Amino acid sequence: MTRADALVTRANQARVRRLVGALAVTTTVGYGVLTYAFSVLLGPMSRELGISPTTAVGASTTAVLVSGLMSIPVGRWLDARGGRGLMTSGSVLASVAVLGWSEVQSTAQLYGVFVAIGIASAMVLYPPAFAVVVAVAAPASRTNAILTITLVGGLASSIFLPLTGHLVHGYGWRTTLVLLAGLLAVTTVPLHLFAVRRIASRPVLTGQRTGAPARVLRDPGFWLLASAFVVHSAALAVISVHLVLYLISLGHPPARAATLAGLLGLLSVTGRLVTSLSARWLPMATITAGILLVQGVAISLLPVVGRHIAGAVGCLVLFGLGFGVSSIATPAILLDRYGATGFGTISGMLTTPTTIAKALGPLGGAGLAEALGYRPLVLTVAMACVVAAVALALTRRMTPRRVTKM
Incomplete structure (x- = not known):
């Protein structure tokens, strides 16, 4: 390997490390706001909307089902076009959906918001993050990259459950959602926009398994x-x-x-x-x-x-x-x-x-x-x-x- 090749390799490795760091942050914030905050908000939200906790939990279940149904089309998009546009758009949608959640006045509105949250979740959480890493990282470093993202992401509940609890206690559930929507926007949108775009997909090498x-x-x-x-x-x-x-x-x-x-x-x-x-x-x-x-x-x-x-x-x-x-x-x-x-x-x-x-x-x-x-x-x-x-x-x-x- 020439000196120039070595410099290019080190530069690519540094870019992948920055990408992994960015995705570790975005998945942590994404899971924290889109998944874990719900359990803290469930009680006060249900009481104010005048619905049973079971009905409210149904909205969260709807989001999970929608996210699952979106997994295949999202995966196809990632394979064909990469992750920058999709993950950035998903971050914007997630932020708008959480902001919309803070304004719901009825069960129908709540379920509509959680359909959007389900779509956004399929675009910004672990599966798309892993697909982006797999596309750009060297084979020997993929497992460590994925481990890094999941280790940091595993802290989402430890961070966002108490954070959401303190916010609800101090500001109420609606203002808490406005603040969480803002946090989601200012962290995930720029990181997906700028960190993902610098990475080009690795070419398919001779001997790799191919086919549809x-x-x-x-x-x-x-x-x-x-x-x-x-x-x-x-x-x-x-x-x-x-x-x-x-x-x-x-x-x-x-x-x-x-x-x-x-x-x-x-x-x-x-x-x-x-x-x-x-x-x-x-x-x-x-x-x-x-x-x-x-x-x-x-x-x-x-x-x-x-x-x-x-x-x-x-x-x-x-x-x-x-x-x-x-x-x-x-x-x-x-x-x-x-x-x-x-x-x-x-x-x-x-x-x-x-x-x-x-x-x-x-x-x-x-x-x-x-x-x-x-x-x-x-x-x-x-x-x-x-x-x-x-x-x-x-x-x-x-x-x-x-x-x-x-």
């Missing part, structure tokens, strides 16, 4: 992979919504139950680090299958030992290690299996069903808990984790056919 993204639909391993993440996403969503109530039913006071449930978010960052470090020695699908199996065993023991603090902590620590693993595992497994060509679309094909499962899982969990009780619900979650682990392990035995370049 639809080729994955002919791979039985993709359907196993999709089944694993769909089942696991639904299981995690059920635990996210119902864990506090189950811990209370085991005899823990509400404050302690909430604190114990908070272990899941804290341990998710640790789980991502463990997953990334283990990827140096083992395939990502194998690592993820092992973590999901540990989750299944841990949550199955919660009904047995969860009445004691030590037992509950032990189960939730082990379960929490896998709470955020899919964020880093999904792109890594897809890259390992199918390469970078068409990554945005392929990722969207997987994101759509997993997002829908995440939205609908808690509803099914509520029905099961009402009919049979929380213990069968928790054991069902444990079985779902084990099934997902087995499905992921089996994908290693199914090597996709490579498309030969003509």
